[in-house]
Amino acid sequence: MHKDRYLGTDPQSLPLARELYDTMRAYPIISPHGHVDPLLLLENKPFTNPVELLITPDHYLTRMLMSQGIGLEQLQGDPLEAWKLFAENWKLFRSTPSRIWMHEIFSSLFDIYELLTPESAEHIYQRINERLTEPDFTPQALFKRFDIEVLATTDATSQPLDTHAQLATLDLGGRVIPTFRPDDVSDPERADWRNSIDSLAAATGESCDSFAGFLEALRIRRKYFKDHGATATDHGVLNPQTLNLAKNDKEKLFKQLLSGQIAPEASATFRAVMLLEHARMASDDGLVMQLHPGSLRDYSSGIASLYGKDKGFDIPVTTTYVRELRALLEEVGFHPNFRMVIFTLDESVYSRELAPLAGAYPSIRLGPPWWFHDSLNGMERWRDAITETAGFYNTVGFIDDTRAFCSIPVRHDVARRFDAGYLSREVSRHRLTKEEALEVAGDIAYKLSKDFFNL
Amino acid sequence: MHKDRYLGTDPQSLPLARELYDTMRAYPIISPHGHVDPLLLLENKPFTNPVELLITPDHYLTRMLMSQGIGLEQLQGDPLEAWKLFAENWKLFRSTPSRIWMHEIFSSLFDIYELLTPESAEHIYQRINERLTEPDFTPQALFKRFDIEVLATTDATSQPLDTHAQLATLDLGGRVIPTFRPDDVSDPERADWRNSIDSLAAATGESCDSFAGFLEALRIRRKYFKDHGATATDHGVLNPQTLNLAKNDKEKLFKQLLSGQIAPEASATFRAVMLLEHARMASDDGLVMQLHPGSLRDYSSGIASLYGKDKGFDIPVTTTYVRELRALLEEVGFHPNFRMVIFTLDESVYSRELAPLAGAYPSIRLGPPWWFHDSLNGMERWRDAITETAGFYNTVGFIDDTRAFCSIPVRHDVARRFDAGYLSREVSRHRLTKEEALEVAGDIAYKLSKDFFNL
Amino acid sequence: MHKDRYLGTDPQSLPLARELYDTMRAYPIISPHGHVDPLLLLENKPFTNPVELLITPDHYLTRMLMSQGIGLEQLQGDPLEAWKLFAENWKLFRSTPSRIWMHEIFSSLFDIYELLTPESAEHIYQRINERLTEPDFTPQALFKRFDIEVLATTDATSQPLDTHAQLATLDLGGRVIPTFRPDDVSDPERADWRNSIDSLAAATGESCDSFAGFLEALRIRRKYFKDHGATATDHGVLNPQTLNLAKNDKEKLFKQLLSGQIAPEASATFRAVMLLEHARMASDDGLVMQLHPGSLRDYSSGIASLYGKDKGFDIPVTTTYVRELRALLEEVGFHPNFRMVIFTLDESVYSRELAPLAGAYPSIRLGPPWWFHDSLNGMERWRDAITETAGFYNTVGFIDDTRAFCSIPVRHDVARRFDAGYLSREVSRHRLTKEEALEVAGDIAYKLSKDFFNL
Known part of the structure; x- marks a missing residue:
């Protein structure tokens, strides 16, 4: 991940953009509107697998898959197979915010810096899957x-x-x-x-x-x-x-x-x-x-x-x-x-x-x-x-x-x-x-x- | 005031932008639509004070103040106090055209190059006030x-x-x-x-x-x-x-x-x-x-x-x-x-x-x-x-x-x-x-x- | 014609833009929707003159001329005179796609690299006219x-x-x-x-x-x-x-x-x-x-x-x-x-x-x-x-x-x-x-x- 990503591409403005970003990132998160289920936090169970963590609950992902004929039911069988299907269609998300968020989650939560591809899919799946069981x-x-x-x-x-x-x-x-x-x-x-x-x-x-x-x-x-x-x-x-x-x-x-x-x-x-x-x-x-x-x-x-x-x-x-x-x-x-x-x-x-x-x-x-x-x-x-x-x-x-x-x-x-x-x-x-x-x-x-x- | 302000930030285009601006500024002003009171020009009276000159008649300023709960009546008492109240809320106008026009007026008519702040407010007020009484x-x-x-x-x-x-x-x-x-x-x-x-x-x-x-x-x-x-x-x-x-x-x-x-x-x-x-x-x-x-x-x-x-x-x-x-x-x-x-x-x-x-x-x-x-x-x-x-x-x-x-x-x-x-x-x-x-x-x-x- | 035209003006992105453009230009043209008359292709007659080739059938040109009071009938007499009238009004098209397309046609089909002006109009007309009669x-x-x-x-x-x-x-x-x-x-x-x-x-x-x-x-x-x-x-x-x-x-x-x-x-x-x-x-x-x-x-x-x-x-x-x-x-x-x-x-x-x-x-x-x-x-x-x-x-x-x-x-x-x-x-x-x-x-x-x- 490039350290200056999303800060803009104007070289003159970049030094100040970095400084402003450093100011902003120091603040805790205020999230006054969202849809997280409070039970998720109370029950505090480990997450199950990468597909249920990252794909099926995100309708921005499932709608885009559907736009190319891939229905939700195709994601509901074996999670590794579903993950591979997703990876094969990852190109649909080029230049969309979903692609940004996914790769940001990969890197910030799972130390994964590879692009999702049909080739890297299984490796990435395993890496995430292991992490989900860790106590932290x-x-x-x-x-x-x-x-x-x-x-x-x-x-x-x-x-x-x-x-x-x-x-x-x-x-x-x-x-x-x-x-x-x-x-x-x-x-x-x-x-x-x-x-x-x-x-x-x-x-x-x-x-x-x-x-x-x-x-x-x-x-x-x-x-x-x-x-x-x-x-x-x-x-x-x-x-x-x-x-x-x-x-x-x-x-x-x-x-x-x-x-x-x-x-x-x-x-x-x-x-x-x-x-x-x-x-x-x-x-x-x-x-x-x-x-x-x-x-x-x-x-x-x-x-x-x-x-x-x-x-x-x-x-x-x-x-x-x-x-x-x-x-x-x-x-x-x-x-x-x-x-x-x-x-x-x-x-x-x-x-x-x-x-x-x-x-x-x-x-x-x-x-x-x-x-x-x-x-x-x-x-x-x-x-x-x-x-x-x-x-x-x-x-x-x-x-x-x-x-x-x-x-x-x-x-x-x-x-x-x-x-x-x-x-x-x-x-x-x-x-x-x-x-x-x-x-x-x-x-x-x-x-x-x-x-x-x-x- | 930066001499290249509002000309754009592309360094390649800037030299031509300057040349074009020099061409344009040489022309007199044609103002085929506006709302200046012709009596103002005929009577030719000096302006009274900075607040009546610059704030209260400008509804882009008063509406923004109102958007944060400051009513017109709060600007209608002592003009220096009104000016200070305005200065305290000057941040509301960041990145708006009102901020540009105000500072352009400050510099072009009053040789004031400071930013309006609670600290500079009184000084700027006095500087403008003096100028208003000058015969030119x-x-x-x-x-x-x-x-x-x-x-x-x-x-x-x-x-x-x-x-x-x-x-x-x-x-x-x-x-x-x-x-x-x-x-x-x-x-x-x-x-x-x-x-x-x-x-x-x-x-x-x-x-x-x-x-x-x-x-x-x-x-x-x-x-x-x-x-x-x-x-x-x-x-x-x-x-x-x-x-x-x-x-x-x-x-x-x-x-x-x-x-x-x-x-x-x-x-x-x-x-x-x-x-x-x-x-x-x-x-x-x-x-x-x-x-x-x-x-x-x-x-x-x-x-x-x-x-x-x-x-x-x-x-x-x-x-x-x-x-x-x-x-x-x-x-x-x-x-x-x-x-x-x-x-x-x-x-x-x-x-x-x-x-x-x-x-x-x-x-x-x-x-x-x-x-x-x-x-x-x-x-x-x-x-x-x-x-x-x-x-x-x-x-x-x-x-x-x-x-x-x-x-x-x-x-x-x-x-x-x-x-x-x-x-x-x-x-x-x-x-x-x-x-x-x-x-x-x-x-x-x-x-x-x-x-x-x-x- | 500048070789990097329309590729954008960001110097950082330009090298890749050139590479991408080279990839794209190698493909043949797919035109799945248009209004060319198939008889034009079947009959395979030479084009008549620059005005009938480039101006009168293009309603983006004739509407803009009309927007300044020049009716279609003024383009329907002597073609050289019509072409000159068009050249005199060429400034109307500044920054429009019509101007781009016209100059791209001039250069790619007729090796004309001059700007259309009242002065260059006749010369350009003759150059195009000659080309129209060539067997290729x-x-x-x-x-x-x-x-x-x-x-x-x-x-x-x-x-x-x-x-x-x-x-x-x-x-x-x-x-x-x-x-x-x-x-x-x-x-x-x-x-x-x-x-x-x-x-x-x-x-x-x-x-x-x-x-x-x-x-x-x-x-x-x-x-x-x-x-x-x-x-x-x-x-x-x-x-x-x-x-x-x-x-x-x-x-x-x-x-x-x-x-x-x-x-x-x-x-x-x-x-x-x-x-x-x-x-x-x-x-x-x-x-x-x-x-x-x-x-x-x-x-x-x-x-x-x-x-x-x-x-x-x-x-x-x-x-x-x-x-x-x-x-x-x-x-x-x-x-x-x-x-x-x-x-x-x-x-x-x-x-x-x-x-x-x-x-x-x-x-x-x-x-x-x-x-x-x-x-x-x-x-x-x-x-x-x-x-x-x-x-x-x-x-x-x-x-x-x-x-x-x-x-x-x-x-x-x-x-x-x-x-x-x-x-x-x-x-x-x-x-x-x-x-x-x-x-x-x-x-x-x-x-x-x-x-x-x-x-």
Whole structure:
């Protein structure tokens, strides 16, 4: 691995890029949004094999294989054979972030510096496999080694947080905190909506027969999450439409939906109402609201029925924010206690909508580039498009959003390398002094997330 | 200030970039669109203090402060304290064009070469304050010093142009001309629409009870503006929809609206009709039509009621042009006397819609990147996206669009520096010869605007 | 001509760029989509004069001239005078791909290394004119010289393919194959729709009074094309909407349309139905489906009536794909025999929609940047936006899409130069090894198109 990788290729800027990167890498990792299973950490079992560690849980890998006709079932037999099949198709990932992360994991966790090829596949497999059984390779040992200060998980509305409570008693060298994600009770078109409402009622002892009761139950759960260390909520929606509906109309709508009359329009209205209600509750309890709209979930019915959810077939669609968020911003946009982080999969809104909003509203910060855009070009397009209007200080730091525990440090490292290079070029362009760049480096590596997420 | 700032960082291209910049800086400033108050120049009073000169009138500064919770009211007490508060938050502007313009003003007008910091704030304040009282620092003295050949202001439909007439008698070393902006009478949903119609009738002596009379009154005002030196009109619209309605239907619509029946759809129809009517009138009188759609005005009702209009809360939305402009282009798109300059806040239309239109219709030129996109990255995205389809010769030169009189020369200078760097890189890429680049440099610095705006 | 032109300007990457380019240029040309008239090759007549060879058939040139008021009629008198007029306006094309292609043609075909200027115009004209009469300058001689392995033409539904059959008997050093383009029978709003249906019935002997008969006739023609060497179909549509309609509803719709009841909505439904039907037929017969939506054809009625179709006034509009293609992808997205190449004129969908789809569905490959985006910046934006999500292996190679026979080799050469530079920079960025880049170079220069188009 070249020591200057991802720092940029401008020789003039490189010395400063190295210095900025050294500043950034010294900070522990703040991961305020992700999908690691907390049980993985609590149970602390050794990982099984390279395929289950690195390939099958990573839908960026399995979707690309599928794009050339290789289905998940072909990865589910003998792990060495699956690994070899993967190696034969490794060329598909050239110039993608997946290739970067994989080789970063190879080198940083397994001291493997070879390129994955059909020839090197078995050797690499064995090398990883051996390492997995070593005593310092348990999830908890890795957590310490990764220098994670805070790791936030994502947890459904009525999910008990016992695992988090138990993790809090351990010395992991850092915290594992939950994030409240009420999507299951916010979208009447979800198959599990009605059951999730019932679970919420059961979990809180609050009747959810009325909208007022439902809201009260949500408040109780938000408090429960907060009591277990949560500082944020998470809202995955098709679009960011918000709506300020009169109290009576909300009751009426909720009861109509509860009765089973779930028309598309009523569901859309309910989703828009719920975003605004959570924003109101956030103004009360101070949980930071994370909003990431714009993906058509389970786009392929065949994939969904064969392999299930989250297999790389959630496909982005045009998403606009300005008209949609107006009702919410009219209500709480200037509330001193309200904080919102906005993500997008539609890059055309970076400069048109998101930067102008974040550069004006005190409650809004922009989340880093997301999903397919968590990549060197994606980060460059994002910073280029938003910084001139929103600056650095209306953003939060890097967010890994990953299920793949082992990839957390390398994802942060790649982002820090990119940002170090970016800032060094801003100095070369005479838009920052070196001293300013050094301060910004620490802020985007660590402080912005720590501050805004109250960590 | 580094002498090569904003010329680009490619060492191979730099020598030519310097030469191109020297060519461009030799030209006087043509400013065919802006918002300087002509009274400022006529009254020629000294400026009051650094805060009123540089901060409070600049909504790019106040919106960014607001984005971190600092309201306008915090800038309206003791100016030195306000200046210090601003200096403490100067880091918000890192890598933004506001930071560039401020430091360019510091150095070019006040010989201040320090970075603004909490420590340097008071010293810089005093230095500026002293300079403001010097006799060569009046608006008229600055106008001469700035080497402005033409400065266009923006003036409402029925605005008397006495100030312009008086300015025309002075020796300013350049002209100050009005621009006809009939937005107040073009949008029935504006609160001042009805009164503005009455003012138009009063100003022209033409009854505006009928659409025919209204059009005649507009023609009279267009001629009045032209007689006072105007060469252009300006149209700020939500979207660029145009419509060719039958004469009777226009009369009917106008009367319905006059009667107070102002439904959203009828208003939208009227706005679309008016764009086409002004295009027709432009084909008659030769005033260049400037079109800049796409901003949702007064997005925050709280800001509007607290601080008023134009405080940085006009937020861009998706804006498309091709279907919208068809009616207008069918009518006058090839008229030898019709000229239109199009701006946008939605960068996704640069390559998809605007460059293809400007690269085909003789009447269309593209205005430079606008508002949030008047920035180094914004200019690069714009030139990159439009030049390959529309070339350099279907654009006009830089437009500052500013209210901030002192920022005019530095805005033009930054744009010229950027363009010099851009052209030098085109030569390095073997897409232009040096001789061609030198000719293009003069054209985009001066000649394209002078020619197309008939200046 | 500088030997390193279009390889990029980074001195570190240049040596590898040269090596990659040498690898790529060694491959013959695969041109799986274009608009050369096969009669040109069969008749093998000498070209007439420089204007008819290089200017009037190229609507990228005539539209730009029109954008400055120079109509086609001004190019249709004395060819030398037309050439001079063109030379006087050559500056319009600075930094455009047209300028690159023209000078590449000058140098590679005519040994002309001067810049076109008013002064050099006559000399260049004479030089080209002389060359046109030389015996090695016939279309067939050029075809051999260009090293074309396959050239696909585009041919309407009921077009007889005798010309192709005759060409197949000649030794051209490569194949000329047809492409089936059924647009004339797929859009009831086309003026020639009804007649085209009749022609289809006549060409196949199949009654097209029912939808079943119409489909059968299409199947017959698809087979006829395949028998004449076609490996692909081509679908130019306003938008990529697809629809899976019940059999009875299709019959009903078709009969309603045949009866002359051609409402816009019914026409849109029919177009959406036909895309899905052709996808189904493609799954049967294996013809690769090419889809290029998003252009508003004949935008200017004046140009259409004065000069006819394809004169540069087809203007792109917003085009989305995800929701539109869902019905088709649900039906055949994973069919082992189905292959689709998607193009776009709306760059905002590169990263948002097209790369996510191509990076997941085995049937989808992305066509290269198209029309206005077949340019150095256009190629860079495209590769930057799609590679990180879809990789290199979910694309096909360069496609020239040209009517201008002489521009085929230079268009491929420019694209290869660009890609060589792009890959070399990926190596500098540590995202590819040199060995990987060399393999990718051959794949995108030749193998990806050859494989996916079954050539």
